[in-house]
Each structure stands twice: as structure tokens, then as C-alpha cells.
Amino acid sequence: MDYRISKNAAALSPSLTLAIDAKAKQMKAEGMDVIGFGAGEPDFDTPQHIKDAAIKALADGFTKYTPSSGTLELRKAIADKFQKDNGLTYKPSQIIVSCGGKHSCFNTIIATCQEGDEVLIPAPYWVSYPEMVKLAGATPVVLPTTDATEFKITPEQLAEAITPKTRLLILNSPSNPTGTLYTADELKAIGDVCVAKGVLMMSDEIYEKLVYDGAEHVSVASFSEDHYNHTIVVHGLAKAYSMTGWRLGFLAAPQPIAKAIDAIQSHSTSNPTSFAQKGGLEALTGPQDHLPVWLAEYDKRRTYACQRLNAMPGISCVNAKGAFYLFPNISQTGLSSTEFCSRLLEEEKVAAVPGIAFGADYGMRISYATSMANIAKGLDRMEQFVRKLAK
Secondary structure, eight states: OOOOOOHHHHTOOOOHHHHHHHHHHHHHHTTOOOEEOOOOSOSSOOOHHHHHHHHHHHHTTOOSOOOTTOOHHHHHHHHHHHHHHHOOOOOGGGEEEESSHHHHHHHHHHHHOOTTOEEEEEESOOTHHHHHHHHTTOEEEEEEOOGGGTTOOOHHHHHHHOOTTEEEEEEESSOTTTOOOOOHHHHHHHHHHHHHHTOEEEEEOTTTTOBOTTOOOOOGGGSOHHHHHTEEEEEESTTTTTOGGGOOEEEEOOHHHHHHHHHHHHHTTOSOOHHHHHHHHHHHHSOOTHHHHHHHHHHHHHHHHHHHHHTSTTOBOOOOSBTTEEOOBOGGGTOOHHHHHHHHHHHHOEEOEEGGGGTOTTBEEEEOOSOHHHHHHHHHHHHHHHHHHHO
16 A cells, blocks of 8 residues: 655644643643643633624524635624724625634635745744645745844845745734734835735734733734735634634635635635634624733733743743743753753643744743743743753
């Protein structure tokens, strides 16, 4: 029997985030007291009114196929959200509801990129971006950044990286894994380069609602008609509404790209789960009063964790402006990120994700989407670990 694997699938790297999470869960199952900083999801429950809407949909028998791109009422609600929050005008036909924000990213890359294309990815990056590019047969080109520039690329760096093969730039603001948030001026300058060079932008804005210190999220598509026409905005409900397991994302794109993505989705997943879409509709149109409460708690955790990390020998940390991650620099400890995180888990029972998974071996990702008690206990153990290293 020939079990040959396709070259695109064979090129994929296993997810280090999932590997760390699996090991931590195994240790917990064996009775060990493990503190996990690896979670990429809120620790709050989905708001009750959203759950109730899905429960009602089930009770009402709303369990059949919907259009592959999602129900018209949900796509209209998403269009209203873009208009209200971002000043962006989309027709429902330009919006595709998908099986999660990750699915929206995958569909966008598959629809726009192919063999011979290059895709620019600022690092630290979300782990799945380069792997999706490889699955499309295209080549990921990493643009490295450091904490010294708050993990941001510059227009000059971008312009220098663009070649005749460059098809797409992936932007993620606020960022996973760093919490970086580009200012409006910074985003416009980056968008201007892409417009001038004819490069598409995939703007991953799923952490849009999670910003701090009075900062404001701005979509790169909002600066001009040219920026709009060069941008596919990918989004979802997982982070702002704690709906990670619901698998409900969406995107907005120029009409020809939206049409292609709809065709791809019709032949892969078909529609997102019908009754989950009713929950998504309620999330967008119902009460939003959970958000200030969650943000205040995240802000408290963020401030505390950043202060603690900066007080540890060999560690420095830029405070996040959005999302629920910190990306401390551990290079002064003398350990690689993999060695640091492996030993931290083995010796102190603290799980964090090594920066190498995000294309930045000098750091690690800490999620503060966990209780303040867990954060304090985990950071106590981490401090003990780095103080032993410093001796």
C-alpha cells in the first residue's frame, strides 16, 4: 500500500502550542499541580444570553443546512458591525461566515495564494500562518521584529522585503503572541506600501475588542478605497465573546475574493453550524456589557504579570496593548526558548509556549487568560526557576 503524503502536507510543522498543552494536561491527569499559561482562550464562560439563543435555535429545530457562507441575517449583522465599529461598508455577499477565525485565515490564503507566491509574515507570528501558506503551496517569508521596536515592522522593512513574487502580507493587530497594537499612523504607512506595490493584505482583527490604556483598534481597510480594495479582514467571535469551541468566524473581502472563498467553503466544510450562527447573531446584536468587566480583569492581570516578569533576573517584558498575551524576552537567561519552557514545565510545573513556535527564539508566550491566583502562583514558580538559573 502506498501511504505517500502530499508534499504540502509533509512540509507542515506540528503545533508546539498543542504539544505543550498536551504535556501539561497529561501531567495534570497524573495528579501534578500544573499552572498553565498556554491557553489561547478566555477563562470566562460564554455570556448566558448567547447560549440561550443557541439553545432556542436547537429547540426550534434550526438544525439544517444554511447557505455555505452563513445565514443572510448573520451576514447582515456582521456588515452592520463593520460599519459601526470600523467605518467599513460591505454587502452581505462580501462576508463569509466560517468555522472559526482560523478557518477564515485558511480560506483567505487558499483563495489568494498558490505555488510561486510569497507571503510576508511579521514575527513573532501566530503559529498557524506559515503552515497555512505552505498548504497553499506558497512560500512564507518571515519579517523578524524584536521587543525593542514593540514587535512592529516598519514600512521600510516591508518595502525592502517585497519582491515580484510577493502576493500577501499578513497583519495581526492586536497580536497573538505579543499583544502588540499598531497605531493608525503605523498601519496606514504599512498599507500605503502594499497599495503602491499591489500586495494584498490579510488583516487578522480577532482581538479587536481587547485593547487597553485607552488605545483604539483601527482596521487597515478603513484608510481609503485603495486600502479597502487591497484588504481581506478576518475576524471571529471566539475571543471577545469566549466562544472558542463554537467555531464561528467571519471575513470581509472584495467581491471576487469573497466569491472564491464561498466556493472553497461550499466544497470543504459547507456552512458553519446552524444553531451556532444563532448564537453568533445574538453575540453581535445583544448586550455587550460583559466586555468592560472582562477588560478590567484582563488589564489587572496584564499589569501585574508584566511588573512581576520585569522584576525577574534575566527577563524583560514589553507590556501588551491588546489581546491577552505577554511575550517576555528570556535571551539573557542563556537558554533557548524550548529549553527554558521544557525545564520550567519539568522543574516548576509551569506551562508556557516557547518563542520558537512563533518564529522568535528569544522569547516565550504567556497567556493571562487565567485567574489572578493562577498567575501569582505560576509567576512565583517562574521567579524561583530564573533565580536558580542566575546563581
